[in-house]
Amino acid sequence: MRIAIDAMGGDHAPSLIVKGALEAASEMPGVRLLLVGDAEQIKTHLGAQVPPNIEIVHADDVIGPDDEPVKAVRRKKSSSMVMAGQLVREGKAEAMLSAGNTGALMTTGLLVVGRLEGIERPALVSMLPTMDDVGVLALDLGANMDAKPEHLLQYSIMGSIYRAKMNGLNKPRVGLLNVGTEAMKGNELTKAAYDLLEAAPIHFIGNVEARDVLLRNCDVLVCDGFAGNIMLKAMEGTAGTLFKTLRDVFSSSLLSKLAAAVVMPKLRLLRKKMDYNEHGGAPLLGINGLVFKCHGSSDVKAVKNTVRQAKLAIESNLVASIAAEISRK
Amino acid sequence: MRIAIDAMGGDHAPSLIVKGALEAASEMPGVRLLLVGDAEQIKTHLGAQVPPNIEIVHADDVIGPDDEPVKAVRRKKSSSMVMAGQLVREGKAEAMLSAGNTGALMTTGLLVVGRLEGIERPALVSMLPTMDDVGVLALDLGANMDAKPEHLLQYSIMGSIYRAKMNGLNKPRVGLLNVGTEAMKGNELTKAAYDLLEAAPIHFIGNVEARDVLLRNCDVLVCDGFAGNIMLKAMEGTAGTLFKTLRDVFSSSLLSKLAAAVVMPKLRLLRKKMDYNEHGGAPLLGINGLVFKCHGSSDVKAVKNTVRQAKLAIESNLVASIAAEISRK
Numbered sequence: 325m326r327i328a329i330d331a332m333g334g335d336h337a338p339s340l341i342v343k344g345a346l347e348a349a350s351e352m353p354g355v356r357l358l359l360v361g362d363a364e365q366i367k368t369h370l371g372a373q374v375p376p377n378i379e380i381v382h383a384d385d386v387i388g389p390d391d392e393p394v395k396a397v398r399r400k401k402s403s404s405m406v407m408a409g410q411l412v413r414e415g416k417a418e419a420m421l422s423a424g425n426t427g428a429l430m431t432t433g434l435l436v437v438g439r440l441e442g443i444e445r446p447a448l449v450s451m452l453p454t455m456d457d458v459g460v461l462a463l464d465l466g467a468n469m470d471a472k473p474e475h476l477l478q479y480s481i482m483g484s485i486y487r488a489k490m491n492g493l494n495k496p497r498v499g500l501l502n503v504g505t506e507a508m509k510g511n512e513l514t515k516a517a518y519d520l521l522e523a524a525p526i527h528f529i530g531n532v533e534a535r536d537v538l539l540r541n542c543d544v545l546v547c548d549g550f551a552g553n554i555m556l557k558a559m560e561g562t563a564g565t566l567f568k569t570l571r572d573v574f575s576s577s578l579l580s581k582l583a584a585a586v587v588m589p590k591l592r593l594l595r596k597k598m599d600y601n602e603h604g605g606a607p608l609l610g611i612n613g614l615v616f617k618c619h620g621s622s623d624v625k626a627v628k629n630t631v632r633q634a635k636l637a638i639e640s641n642l643v644a645s646i647a648a649e650i651s652r653k
Numbered sequence: 654m655r656i657a658i659d660a661m662g663g664d665h666a667p668s669l670i671v672k673g674a675l676e677a678a679s680e681m682p683g684v685r686l687l688l689v690g691d692a693e694q695i696k697t698h699l700g701a702q703v704p705p706n707i708e709i710v711h712a713d714d715v716i717g718p719d720d721e722p723v724k725a726v727r728r729k730k731s732s733s734m735v736m737a738g739q740l741v742r743e744g745k746a747e748a749m750l751s752a753g754n755t756g757a758l759m760t761t762g763l764l765v766v767g768r769l770e771g772i773e774r775p776a777l778v779s780m781l782p783t784m785d786d787v788g789v790l791a792l793d794l795g796a797n798m799d800a801k802p803e804h805l806l807q808y809s810i811m812g813s814i815y816r817a818k819m820n821g822l823n824k825p826r827v828g829l830l831n832v833g834t835e836a837m838k839g840n841e842l843t844k845a846a847y848d849l850l851e852a853a854p855i856h857f858i859g860n861v862e863a864r865d866v867l868l869r870n871c872d873v874l875v876c877d878g879f880a881g882n883i884m885l886k887a888m889e890g891t892a893g894t895l896f897k898t899l900r901d902v903f904s905s906s907l908l909s910k911l912a913a914a915v916v917m918p919k920l921r922l923l924r925k926k927m928d929y930n931e932h933g934g935a936p937l938l939g940i941n942g943l944v945f946k947c948h949g950s951s952d953v954k955a956v957k958n959t960v961r962q963a964k965l966a967i968e969s970n971l972v973a974s975i976a977a978e979i980s981r982k
Contacts, residue, residue: 455894466832469840489839503795503882511879534883535890550840553832554863555879558887561864565784566895566923573919580919583912590902592907594895 325354326557327634328408328417331361332386333424335621338362341423345628349375351628357637358417361386361404369632383407386424389620393427397435405429409436412613416571419634421605421613423622429615430608437613440643442650445475446610449486450619453557453597454540461487461496462545462610473516474501476546477524482646483544484526489640490633499532499542501551506531513548521546527647534558539615563598567591603628607637614643654683657737657746660690661715662753667691670752670789670869671698673956674900678704678731687746690715690733693880703903712736715753718949722756726764734758738765741942748943748963752933752951759796759937759943764899766942769972771979772789773941774804777946779842780929781885788827792814792938793878794885800877805829806853811857811938811975812873818969824839828861830880836858842877854978890926896920926955934959938968943972 329345331338338361345357356377359366363382370378385403387396393533397406410430411417422436423428426448431539433446438556440446451459464471468635471479488497493502499523501509507518509531521528534555547555565602571590605616605626614637618630637643658674660667667690674686676749685706688695692711693934698708714732716725733752738761740746748764751758760776769775777796780788792808793800809827816825829850831839838846838860850857854922859872863884876884899959903913934945934955943966947959966972 353917356842455898469832501883503798503879503886511877514879514929533890534887535893537887538890538894548840550960551842551880551883554830554884555887558834558866559862559886560892561862562891563865563895564864565867566927568785569923570899572921573916573923576919577672579915586908586912590905591899593900594902598895 325637325638326356326358326411326417327348327638328358328381328411328420329631330356330404330408330422330424331359331366331628332383333422333429335423336623337423338365338623339369339628340622342624344624345378345631346370346375347624348628348631349378352378352631352635354504355631357631358408358411359412360408361600373643381407381411387428389425391428392440393425393431394435396425396428397431405432405526406436407613409433412437412615418638419616420531421616421618421630421634423618423620426565426617427475429617430479432614433608433611433613437611438608439613440612440647440650443478443610445478446608447479447482448606448608449483450606452537452545453599455538455597457597458540460537460542461538462544462547462549462551464519464547464549465556465574466549468549470550471513471548473513473520476513476517476518476548477608480521480524480526480544480546481649483546485645486609486642486648487543489645490636493543493588495527496543498526498544498546499529499531500582501534501545501547503533504531505550507574516618517546532597567595567622573630603632612643612647614638654684654689654967655740655746656960656967657687657689657710657740657749658956658960659733659749659751660688660739661693661712661733661750662754663947665952668696668698669951669953670956673951673953674707674806675699676953677957678707679959681960681964683708684960686960687737687740689737689740689841704902710740712735718754720754720757722754722760723764725754725757726760726935734761735765738762738944741766741944747967748945748964748972750945750947750956750959751946752949753955758946760946762937762940762942766940766944769939769941769976770980772807772939774800774807775937776808776811777935777937778812779935781835781866781874784867784926785869786926787869789866789869789871789874790856791881791885793872793876793881795878796832797878797880800842802842802849805842805846805877806849807874807939807979809853809855809857809873810978812875814974814978815936815938815971816872818971819965819975825855825872825970826851826858827855827873828858828882830874830876831860831867832862834862835862847876860933862971896924899936900925909955934962936962938975941972943967943975
């Protein structure tokens, strides 16, 4: 099993990416890691003792965070990201991961690795935090701004298979993000999608509301990228503002500082729970291979966790299962 | 100046509606209040001493919370809500308010009072809470699920005039709800609306994000009803869940209960600040008269506040100003 790692993408590349790869290599000796990027720099961070399951694939170029995605992927053929995608396309790696430019990574998935037949829109899948730490898989949270009912249908199928294969859920509950739980609620998109989801080979539980997502009202949350992103940012913003105000309340007097000392450890846990960025890699579903996005600020642990996710996705035949279900329709 | 009050709509009708009217009548002796509803019941709640500026307009029927809006408004001509709308249409009242069925009230505005010429979609306007207690006027938060770019343009004009006339803001900052602040962000709707808002006679500050609304990133927030409602419920849900968890943290030990006693008064203020329902009536803009929606759970104070809002709207010629600006285009 071979996993390609874009060693040059992300805020802490290549140092923490290489360190993460080292930890993953030691923890998962059966996985061969292909570190794609500037060979000299990678060697420096690898150190003297290179594990036998790490290999360097030299790449001259890098796609930066401000590069225009489609242009960059088309022109920078020898960038670490595009070369990692090329390894997946050619079957020289079963999966790739990158903490680099998100748009460019989606484009690499689409143009270099290639779309699965029958899929109209690949989706970047994210795990939303919930209070019980289990999480809700949401697609899409902003990769594709506009969606047609058929896209939401495909999201629901891909999300269901992902949760079944990757998290062992038996009948993952699929919810459609909406303004109310009644069947007739919503805009033209959700009304049309509702009928499609009802007829789909999934466990559709109907419309769900943004206010209950933190309480894990479903296992797979389906929405268009615009509404999903608005929801995500409203949640983040409200949590952030409330925590900031709490800090102000706690630091307003000596007595409240003492009160803070008592409850702060638990509040910090709560803050962490709400942190969208704490969670692992996000797979790009609907393409003919495995591409995982790590957050730009990914650290050693995040890289290692994403390698573990990729390994599980390879072992569970995720892509083939999605391809089979989509072609069956 | 005459304001019609639907005495029969809302969870606490007619008792608290009538009590609110009594307080408003005493505080604003220049306003004549027409209480529309079952005369017997209204008399009971008015008591022996009826102020000279309160008048009863008997209505046989009531539109209930579960009535289908359009059907109810068409059939129940002698309901308190429709009769109050009829008073505005005939010029026998300058404004009306109701705490009843929201859909039916919007339909009353559209079909009984009538749309302003040139307006395609009237909007129900709400004040979102902000940390500094000033608030952001948002339209639309769910009255019209789908919107065209031209609707968002009209929302922005109506919202700007409302904030100028009602809150004395000189150049209200109009923001377009979006997934990022850059000009090219968003879905097809927001991209097209962006260009229209840039050319409009308003103070357009560009795209704004849901995460900053609590920090009052604009004075008028423009969005389609679906996205606006998703944002609102995500904010409510996150705040509600966090406050619930805080309560659990504080009650987990004797020490944390003592800590709670120190900071709870301030946290309660914060909770209240975040409560969308605490705020006053919501005007329906874009119709040929003044219609205000009070929340279904409105109490005496909410009714009185909404009468005060209606009075200010009449005095400031709100409807005529909107009509003039829309016809000017």
